Amino acid sequence: MIIATDMPEVAKCVISQCAYNANDACHARAITIGEGADPDCDTFFDNASHTSSSRTAGVGACKIDDCTHNQDFECTADSIQVGSKGNSVNCLTYTKH
């Protein structure tokens, strides 16, 4: 069974080396944000071959509960953007409480 669910859209991601990335967009079905205490993209997958999907990814889960957009470990923003911050791949929409 395919489950339909409303998720915040990943409006933009500039991490072109990720397998799910094409044309500055994420085409995973859903991503997870949060690795340790940082709002990193936990779904990031550095890979030579890339998805052929054209779907727009959603934010399936977010472990960063000190973000103002987080409620019950889910993201409630309308959409997010992902990019690099230092050496990590971050949710750029993260807003600390």
Ligand code: SF4
């Ligand atoms: S949002 Fe994460 S999984 Fe999607 S393309 Fe960017 S780094 Fe990859």
Ligand code: SF4
């Ligand atoms: S905006 Fe906040 S709650 Fe949403 S994915 Fe980014 S860090 Fe998580």
